[in-house]
Amino acid sequence: MTNSVFYRIGLPVLVGVVLVATWQLMSNFGMINEIMIPSPAAIVVGFSELVTRGYFWDSTWVTLQETLYGFAIGVSLGLIIGALTGTFQTFRTAFYPFVIAFQNTPRVALAPIFLTWFGFGITSKVVMAAVICFFPVVINTVAGMASVDDNAKMLFRTMGASKSQTFFRLTLPGASAIAFAGVKTALTLALLGAIVAEFVGGSVGLGVLIKELNFQLEVAKAFSVVLFLAVIGLVLYGLIELLERYLITWKQD
């Protein structure tokens, strides 16, 4: 019973339907202030209007670009710095304390500064997204490299492996599963970074759109954009999970 399709898919769907229906009914009976919390029906109507507008798709495209560029830059730098930190003890001793210190400060606080430095365009958002998703990648890469079995390293020595052979045939694959977990977190964070940076200052983007719709008291539409962002987040996460399944085919112990 607990393994049936009904149980695993049907149950959450049922819960969702009941929640949305209750929400709609409470709106219909005036138990919820529609100005503050629009009904599901109003959100759907608002969204169907938005999708006919060019600026909605322009905003989506801009936010996606900021997210993906930021993700690509943050992850690349994170993997490189992580690999250096995991490989060279001196590098680790010199720089890793700063990584840890930065990891524990709220990095979104930098958004206004990036706005000053890089302006209202896409750059300040890309930088924010990159900075926010850099850290989990570094930290997971270092942790992944540290997790490589000492016995395996010894075995590679007995086989006469060169440094690069050990890196590419042992450390890299051995670290990849844990490092990739950081990359997955990074994708979610990149979207978050882009939206926060857009809130702080920007001319196009879904974050900008939410802010403007809010000012215009188009709350239903603002809600619909938030839900749309949730869908984008889920789709991106699904894609990266597919990539993970393709890259890391073995079982972790």
Next chain:
Amino acid sequence: MSTFSIASTTGETIRLAGVSKTYETASGPLPVLRDINLQVEAGEFISFVGPSGCGKSTLLKIIAGLVSYDTGTVEVGDQKPKAGREDIGFMLQQSVLMPWLNVSKNVELPFVIARRQDVSTSRRVEELLDLVGLSSVASLNSWELSGGMQQRVALARALALDPGIMLMDEPFSALDEFKREYLNIEVAQMADQLGKTTLLVTHSIGEAVLMSDRIIALGANPGRTVGDIAVDLERPRRADMIGTDQYQQICNEVRAALASDLAGETL
């Protein structure tokens, strides 16, 4: 799996004279081996037994060139020890298989590392898998195998480049007793027929007696030889030798040698 029709280089000699080793640790110097003298003939099968921490693994690592030694001389096949020599195969308690490689790719790894892959490699890998009885699982993932089968893969990998010397550090310790005994016999017969010089570290006196030509008993703090016992059971070794009077008698000799060292200690 009673005949081994695989090309094989015969064993090499190993000579240790006056070898000692002290590790520098945070809490000061830790002497682990003192004045080890050992002469291993080509093709000989030697086991080291002794309490935990008496330096057995260190001794194998010295011979493999993984760890330096402070005094004495070590000759492995007329050369100084050096890590990465192709004439040494190494096996550990854990099979240390790469989970991202399937079974035959794991066995192929030493060829890849030594940049010795050629047209004959895949046939050689097949032969090795056949030798250890794993032909049918060649394309499986290593984690799908039982512990015993994983150790067989590790054995095939250690034999891959046809080394003259096999160094085995408690390779059977993680296996259940039945599998262990079965593999003991197989490996003993294999080392015998392939003519490899084999050094085995084990915690099991019975296993040492069943497999070896000679057993070196080591005492602890620091590790040194306290017994050198010849095992004159006939070859090939068989499981039914366990429990015979001769077998028991040799076990007792080893036990006595180890006990003589522990006599002063409060247990």
